[in-house]
Amino acid sequence: xxxxxxxxxxxxxxxxxxxxxxxxxxxxxxxxxxxxxxxxxxxxxxxxxxxxxxxxxxxxxxxxxxxxxxxxxxxxxxxxxxxxxxxxxxxxxxxxxxxxxxxxxxxxxxxxxx
Amino acid sequence: xxxxxxxxxxxxxxxxxxxxxxxxxxxxxxxxxxxxxxxxxxxxxxxxxxxxxxxxxxxxxxxxxxxxxxxxxxxxxxxxxxxxxxxxxxxxxxxxxxxxxxxxxxxxxxxxxxx
Numbered sequence: 001x002x003x004x005x006x007x008x009x010x011x012x013x014x015x016x017x018x019x020x021x022x023x024x025x026x027x028x029x030x031x032x033x034x035x036x037x038x039x040x041x042x043x044x045x046x047x048x049x050x051x052x053x054x055x056x057x058x059x060x061x062x063x064x065x066x067x068x069x070x071x072x073x074x075x076x077x078x079x080x081x082x083x084x085x086x087x088x089x090x091x092x093x094x095x096x097x098x099x100x101x102x103x104x105x106x107x108x109x110x111x112x113x114x
Numbered sequence: 115x116x117x118x119x120x121x122x123x124x125x126x127x128x129x130x131x132x133x134x135x136x137x138x139x140x141x142x143x144x145x146x147x148x149x150x151x152x153x154x155x156x157x158x159x160x161x162x163x164x165x166x167x168x169x170x171x172x173x174x175x176x177x178x179x180x181x182x183x184x185x186x187x188x189x190x191x192x193x194x195x196x197x198x199x200x201x202x203x204x205x206x207x208x209x210x211x212x213x214x215x216x217x218x219x220x221x222x223x224x225x226x227x228x229x
Contacts, residue, residue, distance in 0.1 A: 023153070035218050043116065043204055043220035044157075092159065092217075101170055101220055106156040 002027045004093045006105035013081045014113050021076040021108050023091030033074040034092040034102065035065055044090060050074060061085070082110045117141065120205050120221035130229055131137045132193040137205030139186055145169070145208045146188040147218060148180055152201040162186055195228045202226075 003026045007104045013019040025031055032051055036044040048059025065076045076089060091105040117140035129164055139146050148160040159172035163182035174180075177195075182188040192199060202225050206218035 036220075041225075043118075043222045044206075045116075045216075046217050046219070049217055101159070101162060103159075104149075104157045 001094055002093055002100065002103045004103055004105040005089050006089075006091055006108045008108050008111045009106075012113060014109045015083055016080050019078050019081045019085070019110065019112075021071065021089050021091075021110060023074045023076065024025075024072050025074060025091070025093040026072065027059060027093050027095045030096045031072075031074075032094045032096065033065070033067065034094075034112050035059065035063070035074075036090045036092060036104075037061075038090065038107070040089040047076075047089075083112045083114050086110055086112045116219050116221065117144035118205060118207050118219050118221035120203075120224050121168070122224060123222065126229060127195060129142070129163070129195055129197060131195050131228075132191065133195065133204075135190040135203050135226075137151045137188045137193070137207075137221060139188070139202075139205075139207030139211075140219050143219070144186065146182055147206045147208070148174075148188070148190050148196050149206065150193065150201050150205040151204060151223075157204075159197045192226070197228050200226055200228045 005024045034049045036048040038044045048057050050057045050067045058064045088107045090107045092102045094100045094102045119138040121136045130133045144165045146163045157203050160174040161180050162170040166182050180190045202223045204223045206220045208218050
């Protein structure tokens, strides 16, 4: 069965500092991994995805994520945080079967402190 | 605008009532997914439809039902509403692309408040 874990309910980072939001997954076969962001009173917005290839994936708003197969992790990163990055971030995984659906983590609330 | 349209944006209703939430998927997308988001439960998958047929069921209560119509829009029906049904309900859509898994495109949600 597929699963995804976001071990931190909340992450606080000072503006200008690098940020990391952690995610680990479990899936049979090759994983397809996603990060979404949710701003207050909005739907989830796609940030980036890993399908295959380079382990470092670049996405929207300066975010990137690193796929680590041996550690089954897909951590979200940004070199310099902005106050506007404050939001709820969801990691998600799906398997390689055509009918597999995407499973979402519980979300991590990111607070960027001015 | 994501291309996925949900109506209404807000809904306030009394306990015991029935409501219908509507979703129009992004043009060309055949799959529709319904999710419930509450403060203490995170994002819970309810049900998936693909080209008019139910494809997968998640933690959907028997009081809830859904369908996808020939024009691919979907409706989520919630009946005998309880206070605990108050939540954000999201619809998402995706397109099957051979050999390339697609992410989901989300609508902006319907906020249901049961009083």
